[in-house]
């Protein structure tokens with residue numbers, strides 16, 4: 001099987017999910033550092049326009065979104081599973097809450113508290129990604145007490161969950177959902193750590209985070225973006241052997257796949273394979289030749305062209 005190549009940057013919380021997944025499964029992987037902001041000239045030929053972080057590459061196969069990456073890692077190394085069948089409803093609710101609700105006060109509080117470390121270009125890029133004008137830094141600073149209040153409420157809920165309804169998170173073998181919650185809290189320690197004090201006074205969260213951090217990142221070695229492109233150009237996409245029932249989109253359809261949230265990043269291509277949970281499209285780029293780009297269906301809109 002082709003080597004696993006993660007396109008990421010070190011302070012990406014979503015990438016931290018996948019680095020921990022490598023640790024959990026004891027995997028060796030190659031690390032390609034991509035820019036935090038656009039342009040991303042060495043990533044776009046691989047994804048066809050998807051800019052989000054992280055992206056997993058295996059030869060000429062490109063996996064977008066941490067959910068789709070986890071599906072592929074489970075296919076390669078089933079044990080321990082990131083997406084076990086048992087408990088999947090609880091896991092999906094936990095991950096969705098962490099990444100769609102807790103996401104916002106953590107993102108706003110960390111970037112606001114560390115605004116002097118982050119460049120103006122970073123704020124401009126993220127606002128443009130969400131279709132907004134660049135933020136006024138005075139307003140960002142003035143909003144911090146509100147964000148901190150929201151965050152403290154939610155951290156109280158997580159502390160409560162760990163005490164009772166979700167106490168098995170403290171003992172079970174971690175899964176993707178555990179890493180989804182963890183990555184939001186890990187982000188509070190990121191950059192200059194100016195947001196980290198908000199975590200104090202939550203002993204269960206502290207113990208649980210230490211347990212997850214101890215998993216580590218597996219065996220990482222660096223690779224240049226140019227080498228990653230060369231590997232894609234020299235490879236052919238892996239044959240898709242699927243026993244899944246056919247989905248709603250016949251193979252060979254020309255489609256556009258775009259995230260449902262703020263950064264649309266549409267990618268166009270021809271369907272190779274589609275089921276209710278995943279879709280794979282074929283693309284060609286001069287830098288890479290033929291590529292298969294894989295997405296989850298959750299959170300992505302597929303439009304027939």
Ligand SMILES: N[C@@H](CCC(=O)N[C@@H](CS)C(=O)NCC(=O)O)C(=O)O
Pocket residue numbers: 011012013014015035036037038051052053054064065066067
């Ligand atoms: N649903 C996506 C979300 C990924 C995401 O939002 N990542 C952030 C970085 S942690 C991002 O893409 N930011 C913009 C960028 O890196 O260009 C996933 O699970 O992979």
